[in-house]
Every structure is written in C-alpha cells, then in structure tokens.
Amino acid sequence: MNIVVCVKQVPDTATERKLNAKDNTLDRDAADGVINELCEYAVEEALKIKEAHGGEVTVLTMGPGKATDTIRKALAMGADKAVHLVDDALHGSDALSTSYALAQTLRKIGFDLVVLGSESTDARTGVLAAMLAERLGVPQLTLAGKVDIDGSAIAIQRVTDYGFDKVEASLPAVVSVVEKINEPRYPSFKGIMAAKKKPVETLGIADAEIEAAQVGLGGAWSEVVEFAVAPPRAAGTIVKDEGDGGSKAAEFLASKKFI
Amino acid sequence: MAEILVLVEHIDGEVKKVTLELLTLARSLGSASAVWAGPGYSESARARLAEYGADKIYVAGSEEIVDYVVAPKAELLAQLVASASPAAVLVAATAEGKEVAGRLAIKTDSGVITDAVGLGDGFVAEQSIFGGGVNVRARAVKGTPIVAVRPNSTAPEASAGAGAEEQVTVALSDAAKGARVVERVKQEKGARPELTEAAIVVSGGRGVGSAENFAVIEKLADALGAAVGASRAATDAGWYPHQFQVGQTGKTVSPQLYIAAGISGAIQHRAGMQTAKTIIAINKDSEAPIFELADFGVVGDLHQIVPQLTEEVEKRK
Ligand SMILES: Cc1cc2nc3c(=O)[nH]c(=O)nc-3n(C[C@H](O)[C@H](O)[C@H](O)COP(=O)(O)OP(=O)(O)OC[C@H]3O[C@@H](n4cnc5c(N)ncnc54)[C@H](O)[C@@H]3O)c2cc1C
Numbered sequence: 001m002n003i004v005v006c007v008k009q010v011p012d013t014a015t016e017r018k019l020n021a022k023d024n025t026l027d028r029d030a031a032d033g034v035i036n037e038l039c040e041y042a043v044e045e046a047l048k049i050k051e052a053h054g055g056e057v058t059v060l061t062m063g064p065g066k067a068t069d070t071i072r073k074a075l076a077m078g079a080d081k082a083v084h085l086v087d088d089a090l091h092g093s094d095a096l097s098t099s100y101a102l103a104q105t106l107r108k109i110g111f112d113l114v115v116l117g118s119e120s121t122d123a124r125t126g127v128l129a130a131m132l133a134e135r136l137g138v139p140q141l142t143l144a145g146k147v148d149i150d151g152s153a154i155a156i157q158r159v160t161d162y163g164f165d166k167v168e169a170s171l172p173a174v175v176s177v178v179e180k181i182n183e184p185r186y187p188s189f190k191g192i193m194a195a196k197k198k199p200v201e202t203l204g205i206a207d208a209e210i211e212a213a214q215v216g217l218g219g220a221w222s223e224v225v226e227f228a229v230a231p232p233r234a235a236g237t238i239v240k241d242e243g244d245g246g247s248k249a250a251e252f253l254a255s256k257k258f259i
Numbered sequence: 260m261a262e263i264l265v266l267v268e269h270i271d272g273e274v275k276k277v278t279l280e281l282l283t284l285a286r287s288l289g290s291a292s293a294v295w296a297g298p299g300y301s302e303s304a305r306a307r308l309a310e311y312g313a314d315k316i317y318v319a320g321s322e323e324i325v326d327y328v329v330a331p332k333a334e335l336l337a338q339l340v341a342s343a344s345p346a347a348v349l350v351a352a353t354a355e356g357k358e359v360a361g362r363l364a365i366k367t368d369s370g371v372i373t374d375a376v377g378l379g380d381g382f383v384a385e386q387s388i389f390g391g392g393v394n395v396r397a398r399a400v401k402g403t404p405i406v407a408v409r410p411n412s413t414a415p416e417a418s419a420g421a422g423a424e425e426q427v428t429v430a431l432s433d434a435a436k437g438a439r440v441v442e443r444v445k446q447e448k449g450a451r452p453e454l455t456e457a458a459i460v461v462s463g464g465r466g467v468g469s470a471e472n473f474a475v476i477e478k479l480a481d482a483l484g485a486a487v488g489a490s491r492a493a494t495d496a497g498w499y500p501h502q503f504q505v506g507q508t509g510k511t512v513s514p515q516l517y518i519a520a521g522i523s524g525a526i527q528h529r530a531g532m533q534t535a536k537t538i539i540a541i542n543k544d545s546e547a548p549i550f551e552l553a554d555f556g557v558v559g560d561l562h563q564i565v566p567q568l569t570e571e572v573e574k575r576k
Contacts, residue, residue, distance in 0.1 A: 013507055013527050017389040038508060095371065096364055118354075121507050124388070125373045126354060127361030130329060134362040139437030140328050143354055158328065159502065161353070161453055162270070163446035167328055169438045179508045180494075180501050221370035225383055225396040233552055236538075238545070241559025246567025249539060250575065252555040256537060258459070258483070258516055259575050 001055030004111045005046040005079065006102060007039040009063050009070035010122040017122065023217060024224035025092045026122060028064060035070040038117030040184035041177050045147060046115045047078045048182065053149055056080045058109065062090060062101055075195035076187030082200040083109055089205050092217030099131035101215050105208040106136060116176045118143055129176035139169035142176040261289035261346035264339060266332065266359065267308065268351050272299035274307045276456050277351040279415035281408055282311040284378055289346050290314045291420060294339060296332050297325040309422025311415060319427040329355060330435035333362035338429055340367050340403055347382050352407035353455065360407045370399025373407045376513065376534060382406065390507065390526050391533025410456045411513040454486045454503060459516045462488035462505055466521020466542065466561055470498040475565050476520060482572040488512065490522045506531035520561040524549025541565065
C-alpha cells in the first residue's frame with residue numbers, strides 16, 4: 001500500500017509565536033520550528049498500517065527549506081522516503097491554497113491512503129484533511145480515533161461530541177487522526193542515522209503542476225486585515241485560603257451574578 | 260437586505276444554542292436564513308428558529324444527508340449559495356462545522372475564516388490566535404465569505420423573523436457518498452451541557468490527584484449547571500476522558516465563566532480557554548501562571564476550597 005503522511009513544521013508552542021508585520025504572515029524565524037505534535041500521531045498510524053499491511057510510507061511536507069528538520073524526524077520514526085514541496089511562491093498560502101498545492105502534489109506522486117493529523121497547532125483551522133478529500137474526490141475519513149483496514153475496505157471511528165460514528169469507505173481515501181489514537185514512537189539512534197540516508201525529493205511548484213496564481217499571499221482566498229498583540233487581562237483579585245476560600249469564591253460568583 | 264445562510268446545528272430534533280447565536284449575529288449583518296440539514300425538523304424547531312430571527316428556513320430533510328460524512332452538507336449549502344446568492348454563510352466552528360465550511364469553500368471558490376470570535380461590517384472576522392496572544396482581523400477576498408464562528412461568541416437574543424419554510428431537495432454526487440456512517444455510538448454524557456457550548460466550564464488538572472477525585476470537580480459543575488473540562492495532564496493520566504481536554508490539542512472553549520482547579524496554566528492549556536469572559540483559578544501554588552489570567556484566584560488546596568464553594572453555590576440556589 002502506498003501511504004502518504006502529510007506533516008507540517010510549526011513554531012514551538014512553548015515559545016512566543018508572532019506574525020510578521022510586513023505581510024501579516026507567520027514569522028517563522030521568531031520561534032523554533034518543530035514537527036506539529038498532532039502530525040506525530042499521523043506518522044505513527046501510517047507506520048502501524050504499513051507494518052500490518054505492507055507497503056511504503058512517504059512523508060509529504062510543504063514548507064520552507066528549514067522544514068527538512070521535520071522531514072528527518074518523520075523519517076527517523078520509520079517512514080521510507082519524503083517529498084518536500086518547497087517554493088518561495090508558496091509563502092503566505094492559506095488553507096485553500098495549501099490544500100490545492102498538496103492535492104496537486106498527491107496526484108503527481110500517487111497514493112492509496114493519505115494520513116494527516118487533525119489540525120496544526122499554529123493555524124488550527126482543522127480543515128485541511130476535509131479539503132484534500134474534496135479536491136481529490138475521495139472519501140473523507142477524518143477525526144479518526146481508530147482505523148481498520150481490510151484489503152481495500154477501510155473503517156474508522158470518527159470522534160464526535162456524543163461519542164463516535166462508525167464510518168466505512170473504500171481506498172483510496174484521506175484519513176485524519178486525533179490525539180491519543182496511538183503512542184507515537186521515539187526515533188531510535190539507528191532510526192536517526194538511517195534517516196540521513198533516506199531519499200528526500202524536492203519539488204517546486206512547476207514540478208507539481210501548481211499554478212502560481214492559486215498559491216501564496218497573492219493567490220490566497222482570505223487575508224489578514226490587521227493584527228495586534230492581545231492586551232493583557234486586567235489583574236484580578238487573588239486571595240489566600242484561610243479556611244474560607246470557597247466562600248470567598250462564592251461571593252465573587254454572586255457579585256458577578258453567576259449564582 | 261442581504262441574505263445570510265446559517266447552517267443549523269441540531270441533535271435529536273433540538274436546535275443547539277450556537278445556532279441561536281449565529282442567527283443573532285446574522286441578523287446584525289443582514290437577513291438570516293436557517294438551513295436545516297437532515298431529518299428531525301418539526302414545527303417546534305421552526306418556531307425556535309423563527310423566534311431567533313430566521314426570516315427563511317430551508318429544509319433539506321432527507322436521511323441521505325446525514326448518512327455520509329460532511330460532504331452532503333457542503334453540497335446542500337453549495338446548491339443554496341448558487342440559487343440564493345447569499346452575502347455570506349455562517350456555520351458553527353465545531354470540528355464538523357469547520358469541515359463543512361472547508362469543503363464548501365472549495366465548491367464555491369470562496370474564502371473561509373475559521374474560529375471567528377466576532378464578525379462585523381464587510382464580514383471582517385475577529386480571531387484570537389496563538390493561545391490568545393494575538394488578535395487578528397481577517398476576511399475572505401474571493402467568492403461568498405464563509406465564516407465558522409465559535410460557540411459563545413455572541414449572546415443569543417430573540418427577535419421574531421418571518422420563518423418562511425422552503426423545502427429543498429439535493430441530488431448528492433457519488434463523490435459525496437464516499438464515506439458512509441454505518442452506526443452512531445452515543446456515549447453516556449449525562450445531563451451536563453456540551454463542553455464547547457457551555458456557559459460555564461469547571462476544569463480539573465493534575466492537582467485533582469486521581470480519577471475518583473474528579474467527583475469533586477463534577478459536583479461543582481453540577482451545582483453550577485456547567486460542563487466539566489480537564490487539562491492534558493489529567494487526560495494523559497487517564498483520570499478523565501480525552502474528549503474533555505481543553506487546550507491546544509483539545510477543545511477550545513469561550514464560556515462566560517471558566518473555573519480552573521489544580522491547573523498550572525501552561526500556554527497549551529491557555530490556548531483553549533483564554534477567551535473565556537471570566538476566569539477563576541484555584542491552585543496551591545501562588546506562582547502558578549494561571550493566576551495571571553484569573554479575575555479571581557484562591558491560593559490553597561482545591562480539596563478544601565472546591566467542596567466549600569460547591570456547598571455555598573447549593574445554598575444560594
Ligand atoms: C504540543 C503540545 C500540546 C499540548 N496540548 C495541551 C492541551 O490541549 N491541554 C492541556 O491542558 N495541556 C496541553 N499540553 C500540556 C501542557 O504543556 C501542560 O503540561 C499541561 O497543561 C499541564 O496540566 P496541569 O496544569 O493539569 O498540570 P501541572 O502543570 O502539573 O499543574 C498542576 C497544578 O496543580 C496545582 N496543584 C497540585 N495539587 C493541588 C491541590 N491539592 N490544590 C490546588 N492546586 C494543586 C499545582 O500547584 C500545579 O500548578 C500540551 C503540550 C504540548 C507540548
């Protein structure tokens with residue numbers, strides 16, 4: 001089975017993240033780039049599927065040159081090879097442009113199964129997997145808490161507010177997985193060494209037949225009009241519990257008409 | 260007045276609160292039209308939607324719409340965008356609502372804004388990003404603006420609309436029938452409100468200490484009619500189910516009141532609750548970062564403070 005797992009490099013959530021005042025896009029130099037944590041669950045699930053059903057796992061990343069660190073991490077976990085879609089023309093792409101660029105690349109490299117994390121910790125739109133399914137015209141199996149494959153049949157448990165939906169489809173398909181579907185493995189020393197020798201193919205937009213007019217800041221379907229650092233919340237009242245902390249909190253609630 | 264479509268969120272035939280919020284918001288920008296997808300529509304649902312200002316109600320009651328994942332709802336809305344040429348489409352920024360918005364954006368060649376916490380003239384949306392650290396104003400620049408609005412962004416206000424009903428049939432494409440829902444498994448959720456919709460959320464973290472001790476959190480939540488949330492430390496430990504996790508990789512909530520007990524306030528937790536209107540923190544460490552956000556904080560042992568608070572709330576009912 002030809003499994004492609006889409007991973008994204010994001011600014012570390014533990015560092016201060018910024019937008020760039022020049023063009024209102026993410027300031028990728030302001031924070032350390034790390035693999036989006038939710039993508040690790042996608043890589044792990046792809047590897048488990050390969051281990052059970054055979055095939056090959058290809059990592060697909062769209063991002064600037066320094067995203068190779070993220071690709072190496074996924075390769076060190078055990079993926080076989082990688083495709084890095086990198087082009088200055090892609091800078092500033094929104095979700096629609098990104099889904100278009102990735103869909104074109106997926107068409108080019110081929111797939112039986114595409115696996116993604118449920119969202120990225122920077123943009124947090126949570127729409128990419130659904131958009132890829134729409135663009136590629138294949139079943140959308142998103143927010144999976146469990147994935148089962150039997151030949152060309154695939155079934156997932158789609159996490160919902162009330163529990164989950166059992167969903168069935170046939171391959172090819174797009175799957176997104178939720179946090180805690182599995183326990184992502186740590187790359188072993190051997191894995192890290194092996195990753196250095198695994199093939200990473202670099203594609204530009206022309207290679208993937210991506211039209212420049214549909215990507216980047218100019219091609220985006222939406223724009224950031226302005227942004228500002230959020231004003232700090234006004235300092236609150238902090239009391240020490242002297243045996244009456246609960247009552248004091250209740251008084252506060254009453255003063256705000258919550259009770 | 261320009262028509263604005265609002266996709267109705269409903270469960271067991273009941274209209275969810277977030278839809279009433281979206282109708283209120285739509286009314287401030289144009290004429291609100293509700294779109295009901297799937298079975299369960301009734302006269303009482305019609306009355307409710309009209310009460311909150313729906314001038315029109317499009318009803319696509321076919322079972323097929325909910326038999327497949329997300330795509331049929333996007334096809335229904337795309338059909339209505341083509342026939343009614345609305346000024347904008349609003350959906351709730353739930354996991355599924357955002358997916359509908361995403362597919363609709365592609366079908367209609369339109370821009371989409373997710374997780375709006377406000378919406379104003381020109382359909383410029385307000386968003387709060389990077390864990391609440393940055394406020395952004397963004398808008399769609401192509402097609403029909405599609406905006407996914409977070410629950411609790413607007414207070415729902417009743418104001419009667421005409422409530423004219425229009426039946427809609429949609430012929431689903433084969434592509435929309437790719438992922439079939441074969442069973443819906445409803446897990447016990449009791450009488451508590453849904454986490455993302457709740458006006459009040461009481462969350463517990465590592466300081467709660469064990470799964471059994473979460474009863475302390477639940478009791479306070481029940482006294483306040485609140486939903487229960489948890490930090491990742493608590494869900495990782497298996498003390499509370501993952502679907503209740505609040506934060507960067509869990510649910511995002513914007514309730515009127517958020518009570519954090521035994522939660523340190525890591526940036527990844529704040530990402531999910533920083534837009535709450537009022538925040539109360541209970542933590543034994545006076546240096547815990549959660550106090551930086553708190554409107555009211557109590558430094559002390561939650562096992563003493565929370566039960567006392569619960570008792571006081573019960574008394575004042
Ligand atoms: C990529 C990424 C994503 C993440 N996503 C999330 C997320 O979605 N949600 C989330 O919550 N976290 C998330 N985290 C984890 C986050 O960084 C913190 O580790 C987590 O929020 C800590 O949970 P906590 O506050 O309950 O535990 P701790 O940080 O251990 O804090 C426990 C607090 O309880 C207090 N306490 C202990 N005992 C008592 C008592 N008896 N009475 C009162 N107070 C007491 C302590 O003083 C302490 O402040 C994420 C991390 C990463 C790297």
